[in-house]
Amino acid sequence: MRKLVLLAALALPLTAFAQDREPILLDIAQSHILPSYARLADTAQVLSETAKADCAPNSDALRAAYADAFDSWISVSHMRFGPSEVDDRAFSLAFWPDTKGFTPRALSRLIDDNDNAVQTAAEFAETSVAGRGFFALEQMLYDPAFADQGSAEYRCDLIRAIAADIAANATAIDTDWQTYAQSLTRTGENSRYRNDDEAMQEMFKALSTGLEFTADTRLGRPLGSFERPRPKRAEARRSARSLRHVELSLIALQDLALRLSADHPDVTEDFQAAFDRAIQRAQSLGDPNFAGVSTPEGRFRVEALQQTVSDIRRIANTQLGPALGIGAGFNSLDGD
């Protein structure tokens, strides 16, 4: 098979090796990124309006709107460049991991001080990123520690302020993407990307860092070490969304991987199978917040899921990267 490809390649003029990236870049922008950020903006808007109507932490409507908007964020959170990075918007949407407990501290400070910033969107946007976004809202909705801190009225204002801030950031990213998307396909000296290769590299990086984050952080943090599992470090464990985030991120990354490998059917095929395996394993794991990592059997199952994600990473690095002509040197890969 390989020999055949090589022979076919030899018959072509050298210029044929330069890959036409544009159709793939256009496809990823139009069908992967833009709809995902639009969905985030829409669901975040619904979240903010729902919070205005009903700010009770245990409100079914509010929790459902929260879940929808958070789902939308997780499904696009691997696209971390350009509009999401302006003014730390992405960090304001999702401050996690929180290794030093900044989020509960930031929330407590706002509540204890009766901080008026919650009354004005612009002022609230200036407060610590740790006290904003989905993870701050999760603690307000699900953590008993915040069920009776301060006055009910202030807590309500704070929940509404966080929801409105999420909506504002989601809308800002979505709006900016309308123009930024063009920079992916109109590359050149004065553009964000000097050529299509650079734009493609950004897409490849989104896939590889997205996979790395799910394997090493979403799964690695609760796994901890065998001697010391860390179930309380699971992402969004209070709302029991930890496993769901792994599943949603894999589904989104699969969509990206298949589009990226569109010109290389053998790689697409391998991705399809490996992602299917990982997603299926996630869907059958039945441990929503990874509490099971404390038991040997539960740990084994989460490790097995992590292994399937590592398998996908290997395909990305050893098959997709070379197929796309995205190589990196010994030192440039080291990152130290």
Add this chain to the structure above:
Amino acid sequence: MTSRRRFLQGLAAASLGPMPGWSAVGAPDFLAAALFPDGSYRLAGLTASGAVVFTLPLPGRGHAAAAHPQYAQAVAFARRPGTFALVIDCTSGSEVARLSAPPGHHFYGHGTFSTDGRLLFTTENRFEQGDGMIGVWDVGNGYARLGSFSSGGIGPHDIVLMPDGASIAIANGGIETHPDTGRTKLNLPTMRPNLTYCDLNGSVIEQVELPHRLRKNSIRHLAVRDDGLVAFAMQWQGDLSEHPPLLGLHQRGGTPVLLAAGDSDQSTLQGYAGSVAFSSNNQTVAITCPRGNSLHGFDVESGSFKAAYALEDVCGLGAGPDGLVYTTGTGQVGRLSETRTERMALSECQWDNHLVPVQTGI
């Protein structure tokens, strides 16, 4: 401390006897790690003209090394988050000692000796707390651990001894990691790198932070000139649509000066500098940028950009007899004179990360 050290000096003299110096192993100017075609990682002694005077096996891919100022001894660090470092007798390749990071710590891959060679300082992560630490090791006592002190920040990476011999400069990269999550950066939204100067007991003398808008510029690698001017190389953790400076100069008590090329050159670096060094005549300071396949040289006096040199996967950098010496991941050892780069040797190996200077003159 003094009396203890004097005692230890006596002990070292008594038990170790005269130790061979660097001239016994071909007088290398640098230590560098490399991956060889057979898949082995080795530590090499390199001269400034590109000759490999020795190679010794390493158990795995290393990061930087530290060269003892008198003895032909090298401390080779595992890549972070490694928990051990080997002290190698470069005359024989034998292991003189093995440094194990204490429980709850791991090494970041850099270290430096005191002028008299009695103390070794290592950058470490106390990872449950996410605090940067400096480990202190007693060379004369078989590299026993003496203790540790705060690095003055999070994620200390490179560390250099200042020319006064009484203080050290530490590049606190600002990035928190935990071995459970590999190299995942855990605190990007709150990171605050700094350059910390402290005395050899860990008392902070001075700390330098960059302006808020540059707080995602991780201060990673250091070089120091004879007059105490420190050059620091950075790695940008913000969005790559920005092309901030990746090199800074700082003199104690002063304000840091940031150096960058014009945007058309700066934008090719992918926000990443790997090594930094001053030239032998002290007039040029340079950074290597393996992701941009480029070496950037600057005039120290004016801070102005001199030139960019295209070099595939360039990373190791040090002062040579005439300008600067660099190594690449493609096996090149080359030199940069005032105006041009010139390949001096091409090895079969892939040179890793850094050129660590060996002080052969002592």
